[in-house]
Structures are given as C-alpha cells and as structure tokens.
Amino acid sequence: MMRIQPRQSKIPVGISQCAMGDPVRYNGGHKHSKVCTELLGQCFEYVPLCPEVAIGMGVPRKPIHLLVEKGNAPVDAVRVVGVDDPGVDVTGPLRQYADSVVPQLERVRGYIFMQNSPSCGLHGVRRYLDNGHGIDSEGVGLFARRLQQHFPHLPMEEVGRLNNSELRENFLTRVFAYDAWFRYVEGEDTTLWKEGEKVPSRIARLIDFYTAYKYLLLAHNQDATRDLGRLLADSKSMSEDELAFAVRGRIMQILSRPASRKDRTNALMHSQGHLREFLNKQEKAELQRLIEDYRQGRKPLSAVLTLLRHFLPRSPNSFIHNQVLLAAEPAELGLCEFR
Numbered sequence: 050m051m052r053i054q055p056r057q058s059k060i061p062v063g064i065s066q067c068a069m070g071d072p073v074r075y076n077g078g079h080k081h082s083k084v085c086t087e088l089l090g091q092c093f094e095y096v097p098l099c100p101e102v103a104i105g106m107g108v109p110r111k112p113i114h115l116l117v118e119k120g121n122a123p124v125d126a127v128r129v130v131g132v133d134d135p136g137v138d139v140t141g142p143l144r145q146y147a148d149s150v151v152p153q154l155e156r157v158r159g160y161i162f163m164q165n166s167p168s169c170g171l172h173g174v175r176r177y178l179d180n181g182h183g184i185d186s187e188g189v190g191l192f193a194r195r196l197q198q199h200f201p202h203l204p205m206e207e208v209g210r211l212n213n214s215e216l217r218e219n220f221l222t223r224v225f226a227y228d229a230w231f232r233y234v235e236g237e238d239t240t241l242w243k244e245g246e247k248v249p250s251r252i253a254r255l256i257d258f259y260t261a262y263k264y265l266l267l268a269h270n271q272d273a274t275r276d277l278g279r280l281l282a283d284s285k286s287m288s289e290d291e292l293a294f295a296v297r298g299r300i301m302q303i304l305s306r307p308a309s310r311k312d313r314t315n316a317l318m319h320s321q322g323h324l325r326e327f328l329n330k331q332e333k334a335e336l337q338r339l340i341e342d343y344r345q346g347r348k349p350l351s352a353v354l355t356l357l358r359h360f361l362p363r364s365p366n367s368f369i370h371n372q373v374l375l376a377a378e379p380a381e382l383g384l385c386e387f388r
C-alpha cells in the first residue's frame with residue numbers, strides 16, 4: 050500500500066489575512082485573492098494572520114516601510130518605521146509577534162504571504178533611507194523574515210506569484226511533500242498503520258520517504274538528488290535529528306526548483322524501465338512514443354502518467370508502485386487551472 054501521498058483532508062496553511070478578503074490593510078481595504086480562497090482553498094485550511102493589526106496598529110493606520118542605513122544592507126539590518134514619522138518604530142513588536150505565533154504555526158505546512166508589504170512581503174520589498182528616498186528592493190517583510198528563520202524548510206510563496214500556474218503547481222508540490230514528511234517520517238499520522246502492525250523506525254521511514262520521492266526529485270534536479278543519495282549513504286557520523294533536518298532541507302530545496310521537461314522526461318524513462326519487461330512490443334512502442342511526444346511538448350505530462358499507471362499493476366515491484374512521481378499530481382487534481 051502506498052502510504053506517502055497527499056492527505057484526504059485539508060492541509061493547514063498560513064496566509065496573510067488581507068488575501069482572504071478581510072479589510073485589514075492600512076487603508077481599510079483588502080487584497081482578496083480568489084486563487085487562494087476559491088482554488089487553493091479546496092485543499093488548504095487557512096490560518097489567516099495580520100501582524101500589523103495583531104500588534105495593535107488598528108485599521109485604518111498610518112503606513113510603515115522598511116528602513117536601512119545604506120543600499121545593499123543585509124536583509125536583517127532593517128527597521129520597520131512609519132512612512133510619515135520615522136519615530137514610530139514597530140520592529141520589536143512585529144518580531145515579538147512573529148515569535149509568539151510560532152506554537153500556533155507548528156502545524157501549518159505552507160505559508161502564503163502578501164507581496165510588497167514591509168511585514169509580509171517575501172521578496173523584493175522596497176527599502177528606504179531615513180531621508181525618505183527608496184534605495185533598493187532587496188527587502189523581506191519583517192514578519193515573513195522571522196518566520197523563515199523559525200521554519201527554514203516551510204514552503205512559502207507570495208499571493209501574486211500564485212496566479213502563475215507553474216509556480217502554483219510548484220508550491221502545491223512542496224506543501225504536499227512537507228506535509229507528507231511530518232505525517233510519515235515524523236509519525237504524526239497514526240492512521241497510516243493498521244492496529245498491531247509493526248511501525249518502522251524513524252530512520253527506516255526517512256529512507257522510505259526518500260525512496261518514494263526519488264523519481265520526483267530527479268524530475269526537479271538530477272545532480273542535487275544524487276548528492277542527497279550520497280549524503281544518505283555517508284551519514285553514519287550524523288545524529289538521527291541532524292540527518293532528518295538535513296534530508297528534509299535538501300528535499301524541500303530540490304523541489305523548489307520547478308521540474309524541467311528534460312528532467313521530467315528522464316524520470317519518466319526511469320519509470321518506464323521498471324515496466325518494460327511486463328509490456329508487449331506494441332505497448333512498449335506506445336509508451337516510448339508518448340514519452341517522446343511529452344519531451345517534444347506535443348503531449349501533456351498527464352497523458353504519460355495515465356499510461357504508466359495503467360501498466361503499473363503488472364509489476365510486483367513496490368519501488369515503482371510507491372513512486373510519488375506517478376501519484377496524482379496537483380494539475381490532475383484540478384488545482385492548477387483557474388479561469
């Protein structure tokens with residue numbers, strides 16, 4: 050039985066509250082994202098937070114921005130101050146608020162942040178000098194930055210970028226993987242084992258996880274996947290916790306690079322290799338042709354996956370049955386197209 054797969058219930062995911070349509074912005078407005086609420090809301094159970102409201106700034110409120118002493122200042126060398134009155138400094142309160150919600154966020158498996166915000170922006174937030182001049186766009190919102198430090202492997206994305214179907218698919222892939230890690234490797238989902246069934250050790254579960262993800266990882270980054278294989282083979286000097294942390298980090302890093310058609314083709318060829326001995330001549334040719342059509346952009350990935358899955362029951366090999374690459378991918382769950 051394949052145990053490493055998306056859960057059937059909704060996955061807890063943190064989100065900037067204004068993206069839910071709540072009027073919490075400094076100007077009393079919101080930035081409702083239908084992609085988040087209507088599309089991704091089908092599989093995410095949101096935990097909405099507005100750090101600026103939570104620290105008592107009120108709605109409406111005076112706007113704030115990131116202040117640096119000079120351009121190219123390190124990402125953490127910022128203060129968050131009032132645009133009109135730099136004497137209003139909410140750096141400490143925002144940081145303390147982020148620290149205070151860590152226990153509440155231990156259960157979330159992804160976070161969606163509002164872009165361009167001095168609190169929530171994840172990339173490219175405008176930074177200013179104390180004379181009010183914009184100096185660069187190298188900032189990260191203070192709340193988002195603090196959560197990055199607390200949860201270094203947590204999949205994070207910005208609301209606006211999720212309008213792009215490829216970035217959306219990639220975020221879903223990472224959230225599913227991060228969630229599956231906790232449920233399987235960290236043993237959070239006890240329903241995965243029948244009563245009385247011997248549960249494998251954590252290290253054995255970690256190896257199972259890597260093995261099940263192997264072809265999907267190859268589809269994202271072949272070199273980094275081989276490096277991860279070497280790390281696992283040469284991990285005797287690491288403690289169990291160190292190894293689990295390192296492996297989880299590498300997996301999330303590899304998945305954060307979108308899968309290329311070339312690397313995906315390679316992973317599909319590997320999958321095909323496990324099935325060839327169970328196929329007749331015509332079936333082999335059909336599968337080969339379909340993979341080639343996919344490689345050349347003439348057929349969608351789902352067409353190849355459907356045929357591979359059709360042949361899958363013929364193989365007795367659990368390795369290929371357990372490959373997450375061959376399980377339902379986000380696009381097939383209808384979560385990547387939005388009209």
Ligand code: SF4
Binds near residue numbers: 065098100101168169
């Ligand atoms: S971007 Fe963040 S701080 Fe600003 S309104 Fe939205 S949730 Fe609140």
